[in-house]
Amino acid sequence: MIRYMTSGESHGKQLTVIIDGIPAGLKLNVEDINKDLERRRGGFGRGERAQRIEKDKAEIVSGVRWGQTIGSPITIVVKNADWENNKKIMSLDAKDLNEKMFLLRPRPGHADLPGAMKFDRGDLRDILERASARETAARVAAGSIFKKLLYELNIKIYSFTREIAGIEASVKDILSHKIISDIEASPVRTPDKTQEKQMMNEITKAKNMGDTLGGVFTVVAKGVPVGLGSHAQWDLKLDARIAQSLVSIQAVKGVEFGIGFEYSSRPGSKAHDEISYSKEKGFTRKTNNAGGFEGGITNGHDIVVSCAVKPIPSLMMPLKSVNIKTKKEEVAEKVRSDVCIVPAVGVIGESVVAYELARAVKEKFGADSVDELKENLNSYLHQIKNF
Numbered sequence: 001m002i003r004y005m006t007s008g009e010s011h012g013k014q015l016t017v018i019i020d021g022i023p024a025g026l027k028l029n030v031e032d033i034n035k036d037l038e039r040r041r042g043g044f045g046r047g048e049r050a051q052r053i054e055k056d057k058a059e060i061v062s063g064v065r066w067g068q069t070i071g072s073p074i075t076i077v078v079k080n081a082d083w084e085n086n087k088k089i090m091s092l093d094a095k096d097l098n099e100k101m102f103l104l105r106p107r108p109g110h111a112d113l114p115g116a117m118k119f120d121r122g123d124l125r126d127i128l129e130r131a132s133a134r135e136t137a138a139r140v141a142a143g144s145i146f147k148k149l150l151y152e153l154n155i156k157i158y159s160f161t162r163e164i165a166g167i168e169a170s171v172k173d174i175l176s177h178k179i180i181s182d183i184e185a186s187p188v189r190t191p192d193k194t195q196e197k198q199m200m201n202e203i204t205k206a207k208n209m210g211d212t213l214g215g216v217f218t219v220v221a222k223g224v225p226v227g228l229g230s231h232a233q234w235d236l237k238l239d240a241r242i243a244q245s246l247v248s249i250q251a252v253k254g255v256e257f258g259i260g261f262e263y264s265s266r267p268g269s270k271a272h273d274e275i276s277y278s279k280e281k282g283f284t285r286k287t288n289n290a291g292g293f294e295g296g297i298t299n300g301h302d303i304v305v306s307c308a309v310k311p312i313p314s315l316m317m318p319l320k321s322v323n324i325k326t327k328k329e330e331v332a333e334k335v336r337s338d339v340c341i342v343p344a345v346g347v348i349g350e351s352v353v354a355y356e357l358a359r360a361v362k363e364k365f366g367a368d369s370v371d372e373l374k375e376n377l378n379s380y381l382h383q384i385k386n387f
């Protein structure tokens with residue numbers, strides 16, 4: 001089984017991720033992980049910290065030897081540069097406790113208030129440090145390994161920004177690899193050059209107003225074989241697992257597969273992807289409204305999943321709130337933050353989709369080494385071809 005767990009506070013010493021179950025023999029290079037970390041750090045609309053303070057260099061401290069995984073748990077550490085400026089605030093030592101530093105005015109839309117109530121903390125920092133999207137650096141480091149494993153099986157994943165603040169990109173062929181270079185060259189990670197400018201203008205306007213913006217990103221996985229996930233039990237449905245992983249990303253509020261919410265307004269005759277057959281291609285469909293899933297099982301078409309991202313709750317022009325100590329109405333804490341994270345969240349989306357796919361692949365094909373995994377997949381593909 002593949003699983004992973006992260007730890008670390010936003011301004012703590014480091015983020016850590018432990019990944020278990022990656023087969024032996026996967027070639028790993030820390031620079032590949034760093035490239036993904038760099039992609040997550042970027043994007044027009046990110047704040048000072050993500051872009052200038054943090055360098056996000058991964059250090060692999062276990063599970064790899066001589067450039068290859070060896071089957072044991074892989075540990076990756078990403079140091080927080082900003083810890084140096086926050087040593088007192090984040091101190092482990094009781095003697096450093098300072099009530100003057102407490103954050104008391106929860107931000108509407110943030111984990112601040114329900115988290116503090118649940119964990120009975122008098123300082124909102126105890127919650128916001130872990131709720132912070134900084135944690136996703138650890139998930140992206142892990143995601144880089146999942147993507148690499150999937151790449152060995154010819155499964156490729158990419159993402160792009162579909163919309164920012166209601167400005168929608170027109171993307172002619174989202175399933176063509178050719179758009180990847182346009183996406184990666186765009187400051188907002190969208191392949192639509194015209195809308196890119198509009199999106200950037202909106203972000204600049206919001207920044208000047210002390211406001212924040214949300215949007216929609218899409219993740220695409222190509223080369224996914226038919227038969228991952230299962231209809232037979234609710235928690236084996238792979239689209240459901242992917243949805244859980246995506247909604248677990250900070251600020252994600254909605255998920256749709258394929259045409260998603262549009263299904264509600266179409267009759268069945270115009271909704272479903274008709275099936276055809278040829279000897280060369282086997283079973284295919286001309287359309288992919290379903291986004292690659294039927295009954296929680298991959299159907300051999302590309303996975304297409306989009307997510308709605310809410311505007312970040314840390315506003316420079318804060319909303320009304322209540323002081324948790326005095327219970328008096330006050331405005332929420334002003335916390336340095338980003339204006340729009342949609343471009344970065346696409347990269348995080350790739351990582352969590354890659355996790356769910358890698359986990360499903362390992363569940364179906366077992367294997368302790370990459371070669372064994374490939375062999376098992378190939379024999380299954382042979383079986384599928386003869387169906």
Ligand code: EPS
Pocket residue numbers: 010041047048049050054082131132133134135137314335336337338
């Ligand atoms: C974050 C607030 C900001 C972001 C941070 C996430 O941090 P700070 O308050 O220290 O400026 O920059 O994101 C990152 C540093 C990152 O690498 O993603 C938050 O509250 O979620």
